[in-house]
Amino acid sequence: MRFPLMSARRLGLPRRAAYQILLTQLAIAGGVVALATGLFLAPLGAQLDDQAMRRALAIAQSAAADPSLAADLLEAGPSADGPVQSAAERIRRATGAEYVVVVDLNGIRRSHPSADRIGLPVSTDPGDALAGREVMEIDDGTLGRSARGKVPLLAADGEIVGAVSVGIAYDSVRDRLLGAIPGLLAYAGGALAAGALAAYLVSRRIQRQTRDLAFSDIAGLLAEREAMLHSIREGVIGLDRHGRVRLVNDEATRLLGLAPDSAGSLAGRPLDDVLGTGRTTDVLSGRVTGRDLLTVQGPRVLVANRMPTQDGGAVATLRDRTELEHLGRELDSTRGLIDALRALDHEHANRLHTLLGLLELGLHEEAVEFVTEVVGVHRSTAEQVTEKVHDPLLAALLVGKATVAAERGVPLRLAPATLLPDRLVDPGGLVTIVGNLVDNALDAAVGSAAPLVEVDLRADGRTAVLRVRDSGPGVPEAQREEIFTEGWSTKQARAHRERGLGLALVRRLAERQGGTARAGEAADGGAEFSVVLPEALR
Numbered sequence: 001m002r003f004p005l006m007s008a009r010r011l012g013l014p015r016r017a018a019y020q021i022l023l024t025q026l027a028i029a030g031g032v033v034a035l036a037t038g039l040f041l042a043p044l045g046a047q048l049d050d051q052a053m054r055r056a057l058a059i060a061q062s063a064a065a066d067p068s069l070a071a072d073l074l075e076a077g078p079s080a081d082g083p084v085q086s087a088a089e090r091i092r093r094a095t096g097a098e099y100v101v102v103v104d105l106n107g108i109r110r111s112h113p114s115a116d117r118i119g120l121p122v123s124t125d126p127g128d129a130l131a132g133r134e135v136m137e138i139d140d141g142t143l144g145r146s147a148r149g150k151v152p153l154l155a156a157d158g159e160i161v162g163a164v165s166v167g168i169a170y171d172s173v174r175d176r177l178l179g180a181i182p183g184l185l186a187y188a189g190g191a192l193a194a195g196a197l198a199a200y201l202v203s204r205r206i207q208r209q210t211r212d213l214a215f216s217d218i219a220g221l222l223a224e225r226e227a228m229l230h231s232i233r234e235g236v237i238g239l240d241r242h243g244r245v246r247l248v249n250d251e252a253t254r255l256l257g258l259a260p261d262s263a264g265s266l267a268g269r270p271l272d273d274v275l276g277t278g279r280t281t282d283v284l285s286g287r288v289t290g291r292d293l294l295t296v297q298g299p300r301v302l303v304a305n306r307m308p309t310q311d312g313g314a315v316a317t318l319r320d321r322t323e324l325e326h327l328g329r330e331l332d333s334t335r336g337l338i339d340a341l342r343a344l345d346h347e348h349a350n351r352l353h354t355l356l357g358l359l360e361l362g363l364h365e366e367a368v369e370f371v372t373e374v375v376g377v378h379r380s381t382a383e384q385v386t387e388k389v390h391d392p393l394l395a396a397l398l399v400g401k402a403t404v405a406a407e408r409g410v411p412l413r414l415a416p417a418t419l420l421p422d423r424l425v426d427p428g429g430l431v432t433i434v435g436n437l438v439d440n441a442l443d444a445a446v447g448s449a450a451p452l453v454e455v456d457l458r459a460d461g462r463t464a465v466l467r468v469r470d471s472g473p474g475v476p477e478a479q480r481e482e483i484f485t486e487g488w489s490t491k492q493a494r495a496h497r498e499r500g501l502g503l504a505l506v507r508r509l510a511e512r513q514g515g516t517a518r519a520g521e522a523a524d525g526g527a528e529f530s531v532v533l534p535e536a537l538r
Helices: 017-064 067-075 083-095 170-210 215-231 250-255 271-275 279-285 322-360 364-388 392-407 427-445 502-512
Strands: 099-104 135-141 144-154 160-169 235-239 245-248 293-297 300-308 314-320 412-414 453-460 463-470 516-521 527-533
Touching: 017 067, 017 083, 017 099, 017 135, 017 144, 017 160, 017 170, 067 083, 067 099, 067 144, 067 160, 083 099, 235 250, 235 279, 250 314, 271 279, 279 293, 279 300, 293 502, 322 364, 364 392, 364 412, 392 412, 392 427, 392 453, 427 453, 427 463, 427 502, 427 527, 502 516, 502 527
Parallel strands: 412 453
Antiparallel strands: 099 160, 135 144, 144 160, 235 245, 235 314, 293 300, 300 314, 453 463, 463 527, 516 527
16 A cells, blocks of 8 residues: 655655655765765875885985995085085985985085085075984975985084985875875775665665655654544554553553553553453453454453554454443343233233133132232232342342243242341442342253242441352352353353353452452352452441
């Protein structure tokens, strides 16, 4: 997929990120090569100058070391064909120096490559050399710019009688420097070509990875992605290949019960550390696979999907199905009540026909007894519940469940010790817990030899204790923890919702209040579920 460019070219430069990076890298490589060349040439020129001056000084020292030169200087005067001029020219030709000049103590030339200048004063001050000091310099003389070496000329007794000055034309030094430049530029050009090739390969890779977008386009896409992630009403979690969190949007933070301002601090942390162990972590990390996986996180029922990414990570999405799950359970209860009312309607019609027959037969006393018996059964059930359970929501639930149980042929009774005052902190949560446990108990008790469901509700100070027993086959000990896991069920899923969430919700609601939910074996067989809720009463 290619994204269109979103703005016009500016300053005539290529907008695509790959081309901009290529030009930048080429400019950097060229600048580095130029800088390296300059840094190399600067000391190279100084080194060549130093070598030339030392060479001139060495020639001058060699010439001054000849004892016959000092003797000839003392014995003969300035002459173009004198011994001093002959010795100096011989040394100049042998060494390739520009000049070899011998001066006396008065600074008068006794030798010079130009014979007409013999007998004239030198153009530069010979004072340092006549004072006994050796001199190296680059200076302008009558023969042009040269590298010079000057040494004192000593007689046999060690007395200074003159000086020897040797010069090497500076043009020869410059030629050496210029001669080194082509080779240096060849190396620099090779380095630049290698850098250009590497820059091109890097730019091609970046071009593929950025999908040939400009930097402004990438920045715009990132801004749009951030806005989209934090505005959608679906949780999104990004994970890297090692299971660490890369991004969490606001909705995921809310659904998972994380701190509202913790999204930025979660980046880089392992998912197990963020959420802890449990089914939600297993689903998001990919240890549990499938589509539209149900999980319970805190009080919420979530639907999770996970999509792997090319770099080995994954993006997981979360949808809140809590309200839908509650509606599904209410629909279950409503259907149960409708079935019970339908059965009651049928039973009521039969009773009316019986009452009509008794009246037509003139059996008035029997008719009165029959009506009294029917009304008393229903009244006693409601009175029994309201006497022991004072919370109206919970009492209404138990009365309705008793009617459904009677239709299914399973007696639903309250334990003798049941007594729950009307001081519940969260009656809705306890209604959900009791409703789920009673529904499961009715499903288990149907078809047993002596079907029965018993509910025991008691208050121990501010703690509410709930026990639901049934006459079903019971729960094997090995599965008494597994049954509280999301998705675990022995019943076939219904069309409007999935099974395996009721007991998971019971445990989550209990743990949210600091309580516990456990499964065990009833004293007379069957299963017994017990829930303890501390601080459940005011």
